[in-house]
Amino acid sequence: MTSNLTGIYTIWLRDLRRFWRDKPRIIAATVQPALFLLILGTGLSRGLTTTFQTENHEGYLVFIFPGIIGMAILFTSVFSAISIVWDREIGFLKEVMVAPISRWAVAIGKSLGGGTVATLQGCLMLVFAPIIGVDMGIWTVIVLIPLMLFVAISLTSMGIVAAAYMHSMQGFTVVMNFIMLPMFFLSGAMFPIAKLPVWLDIMVKVNPMTYGVDLLRRTTISTGYFSLFTDLLVMGIFGLVMTALAVVMFTRQE
Amino acid sequence: MIIAENLRKEFRAKRGGEVTEAVKGVSFHVPAGAIFGFLGPNGAGKTTTINILCTLLRPTSGKAVLNGYDVVAQPHMVRQSIGLVFQDPSLDERLTAGENLEFHGMIYGMPRHERMSQIEKMLAMVELQKRRDDIVNTFSGGMKRRLEIARGLLHNPKVLFLDEPTLGLDPQTRSHIWSYLHKLREEKNITIFLTTHYMDEAENCDSIAIIDYGKIIADGTPDSLKKGVGGDIVYLQAADNKKAAAYINSFYGYNVSNGGDNICFEVEKGEEFLPSFIKKTDFEIYSIGVRRPTLEDVFLKLTGHVIREESVDAMDSIKAHVRMRRRG
Numbered sequence: 396m397t398s399n400l401t402g403i404y405t406i407w408l409r410d411l412r413r414f415w416r417d418k419p420r421i422i423a424a425t426v427q428p429a430l431f432l433l434i435l436g437t438g439l440s441r442g443l444t445t446t447f448q449t450e451n452h453e454g455y456l457v458f459i460f461p462g463i464i465g466m467a468i469l470f471t472s473v474f475s476a477i478s479i480v481w482d483r484e485i486g487f488l489k490e491v492m493v494a495p496i497s498r499w500a501v502a503i504g505k506s507l508g509g510g511t512v513a514t515l516q517g518c519l520m521l522v523f524a525p526i527i528g529v530d531m532g533i534w535t536v537i538v539l540i541p542l543m544l545f546v547a548i549s550l551t552s553m554g555i556v557a558a559a560y561m562h563s564m565q566g567f568t569v570v571m572n573f574i575m576l577p578m579f580f581l582s583g584a585m586f587p588i589a590k591l592p593v594w595l596d597i598m599v600k601v602n603p604m605t606y607g608v609d610l611l612r613r614t615t616i617s618t619g620y621f622s623l624f625t626d627l628l629v630m631g632i633f634g635l636v637m638t639a640l641a642v643v644m645f646t647r648q649e
Numbered sequence: 650m651i652i653a654e655n656l657r658k659e660f661r662a663k664r665g666g667e668v669t670e671a672v673k674g675v676s677f678h679v680p681a682g683a684i685f686g687f688l689g690p691n692g693a694g695k696t697t698t699i700n701i702l703c704t705l706l707r708p709t710s711g712k713a714v715l716n717g718y719d720v721v722a723q724p725h726m727v728r729q730s731i732g733l734v735f736q737d738p739s740l741d742e743r744l745t746a747g748e749n750l751e752f753h754g755m756i757y758g759m760p761r762h763e764r765m766s767q768i769e770k771m772l773a774m775v776e777l778q779k780r781r782d783d784i785v786n787t788f789s790g791g792m793k794r795r796l797e798i799a800r801g802l803l804h805n806p807k808v809l810f811l812d813e814p815t816l817g818l819d820p821q822t823r824s825h826i827w828s829y830l831h832k833l834r835e836e837k838n839i840t841i842f843l844t845t846h847y848m849d850e851a852e853n854c855d856s857i858a859i860i861d862y863g864k865i866i867a868d869g870t871p872d873s874l875k876k877g878v879g880g881d882i883v884y885l886q887a888a889d890n891k892k893a894a895a896y897i898n899s900f901y902g903y904n905v906s907n908g909g910d911n912i913c914f915e916v917e918k919g920e921e922f923l924p925s926f927i928k929k930t931d932f933e934i935y936s937i938g939v940r941r942p943t944l945e946d947v948f949l950k951l952t953g954h955v956i957r958e959e960s961v962d963a964m965d966s967i968k969a970h971v972r973m974r975r976r977g
Contacts, residue, residue, distance in 0.1 A: 398758045405755040413743055486739035490800075493703050494756040495728040 402496030403504035410475060410508025414515065424471050424516050431585075432456070432463045432523060453616060456527045461612035462584025464520045465546070469582075469604060471516040472547045473575055475509030476554025480561045492648075502555060502645040506638055509551030510544055517543045531615060539614050546607040549634030555641035559648070578604040588620055603633040650808060650840045651679040651702065656711035658697050671697040673863035674711070679842060679856075681807075684834060686854035687844040688944065694863040695844035696736060699812050702842070703733055716807045729757070732801030736812040736844075738793055742786035746777055746796050749785060750803055757804040764803075771799035775829065791822035798829060802839075809833070811843040815850065827853055848944040859948060866951050871944060878942040878950055881919030883926075884911040885937040893932055900929075906949055913949075915942075 414421070440455035482488040491501055518540065524531050531539075557570050581595075582604035591599060599605050606621060606629040613619030613626065621629075658672040672694040679685040687695050700706040702713055704724040713720045716730040740749050747768060754764035772778045775795035785793065794814065801809055811830075815823040827850070833839055843854070851857050851871060858868040867874060887893035890912050894905040903914040916922045919939030927937065 401758055402756050405752060408755075409741070409744070409752055412748065413741075416743060482741075485742065486735055486737045487741050489705070489733075489735055490739045490753070491756070493705060493728055493731075493733055494753075495725045495758070496756060497725075 399496050399500035402494065402500040403507065406491070406501060406504030407508040407511065410505070410512055414512040421516070421519070424467060425519050427470070428463045428467045428520060429523065431466065432459065432527070457529050457616055458587070459585055460524065460527060460529050461615045462582065462608050464517050464543070464615070465582060465584050465604065465608040465611050466579050467520045468513045468517045468543060468547050469550055469579055470575060471513035472509050472550035473554035473557070473570065475512050476505065476551045477558050477561070477567060477570065479505060479555060479558040480564055480566070484564060498645040498648070499642045502642045505555055506548050506552045506641060509554065510548035513547035513551065514540065514543045517547065529616065535614060539611070542610055542614055545634065546610065546630060549630060549637055552634065552637035552641040556637060556644055559644035578602055581605065582608045583620070584608050603629060606630050650681040650716060651842060652714045653677050653702070654712045656698065656701055656713060657709045658701060658706060659709045671863055672701070675860070675865055677858050677865065677868060679840060681840050682834070682838045683855045684830070684841045684843070684853065686851045686857040687842070687860060688846070688848070688851045688857050689860035690846055693860045695860060696812055699810055699842070699844060703731055703810055704728055729804070730807045732804065732806035732809045734797045734801045734809070734811045734814055736816060738797070740785050740793060740797060743784060745782050745784055746772070747781040749796065750800055753800045753803050759804055767803050767805070771803055775799045791818055791825065794818060794822070794826060795829070798826070802833070806839070808840045808842060811841065813844055813846070815845070815847065823850070848948065851944050859951065861952050867947065874944065874947045875942045878946050879915045880917045881915065881939050882913050882942050882946055883916055883919055883922065883937070883939050884908065884913040886911050886935045888933040888935065896930070896932065908949060
């Protein structure tokens with residue numbers, strides 16, 4: 396058991412080390428959501444009239460800010476998980492697979508590592524809060540961090556499951572277009588999810604990311620769509636199922 | 650130290666697809682402290698056998714015991730007892746040499762002080778102390794290999810597996826690596842199991858097993874295997890190799906085999922045979938020579954074909970290309 400705990404810690408530490416060393420990646424992972432927030436967000440907010448420009452509404456930029464944090468977490472989580480495919484291609488995964496630790500420990504270490512890295516990336520997005528006028532106290536940040544970690548670990552586990560089906564890094568575009576972008580667009584990160592046409596409403600509500608974004612929005616700007624209980628329950632079940640699947644994938648792998 | 654009994658491994662490409670048998674009942678025994686070579690062409694089942702022994706693959710049937718532990722029933726104990734150097738590089742190239750070793754030491758559960766002293770020792774052995782804090786992707790192919798050997802030995806394994814340890818390396822680096830392996834065996838009495846398709850490298854082993862199409866076709870010491878070939882090898886290139894072969898066969902009764910551009914056959918005493926042979930022949934000979942048998946001849950005699958070089962399958966050639974580039 397101790398050997399498995401050390402194993403989890405070792406794999407986690409490596410992910411953090413690699414994240415820290417790869418400055419261009421940190422910058423890229425910050426710039427992309429920043430573009431959505433500052434350029435797309437500012438542009439759209441000028442054009443949007445009804446919902447966001449009434450007297451008592453906080454405005455479009457503030458509305459999408461938690462969604463953009465969610466985007467940074469989603470992309471970083473899945474990207475970290477998919478690095479397993481890269482590890483497999485460069486052969487490093489073998490070094491891990493023949494180590495005297497259990498396969499489940501490898502999966503958990505990877506989930507925690509990717510989750511932590513994505514949370515750090517999410518925290519980096521908080522520097523935009525004062526720029527766009529989101530007022531966040533220190534307590535908000537303290538509550539936000541474990542919630543981000545919770546969402547990030549669930550998403551990393553999902554990425555690990557996806558990685559098990561990928562044969563090479565070329566599969567990344569498939570994951571990008573069929574998992575990450577739909578999950579992001581359908582999460583209500585960029586638009587309110589009330590008053591949607593039925594087909595879109597259904598798709599938004601079956602997307603687990605919607606509840607993650609709702610959780611972040613509730614915490615950052617105190618407006619949520621679902622109840623706190625629903626958010627936690629859906630994300631919790633999603634996270635557990637994905638982590639369980641990730642463990643199974645690793646145990647079965649030869 | 651390693652006992653394999655009738656190991657078999659089948660692969661199924663797809664569900665319901667065709668079954669291919671990569672290893673067809675392999676048995677051998679490697680005593681402690683020996684250098685054991687698994688010799689055979691690519692695709693003969695060498696890597697599959699290694700993967701079974703190091704618990705990465707489950708055998709379809711058969712049994713393997715390593716350092717007293719069963720590879721299927723006690724994989725953790727087996728993993729703790731072995732060090733591995735894979736055919737393809739397996740370092741994290743974005744970490745430093747020291748960090749790669751540290752990762753290994755930690756994941757193998759070595760306590761901190763032991764880890765630190767072993768990292769120093771191993772880096773010194775492969776002469777990489779000065780590069781400890783350099784990122785691995787700045788290393789040459791030979792340096793990466795040496796670092797992988799250092800890593801494989803870090804946790805003091807009883808058995809070191811090396812899968813094609815010198816593939817893609819230049820001759821100078823190859824002989825360098827071999828001098829490390831000999832030094833290791835002397836200093837640590839470690840058991841070394843390696844695969845190679847370089848015949849000349851197999852000569853360094855205490856005993857070898859020759860594997861082809863998933864079966865061991867001969868085993869023993871390099872000398873005993875070569876004795877099996879008999880006398881000396883005469884090789885010649887004639888204007889018409891086929892005609893020459895037919896002549897030698899009918900006139901002398903020797904078994905002539907085809908080895909690329911040359912044809913060759915065994916004779917009792919090569920030096921004495923040549924002058925009279927040349928005097929008697931009525932066909933044109935471009936070149937002729939005599940040499941002591943090598944493992945290449947053993948392989949040729951046993952299988953009737955020369956050891957296959959890299960197969961020209963598209964994926965393999967891409968892989969070989971990538972490997973060469975990455976080995977730098």
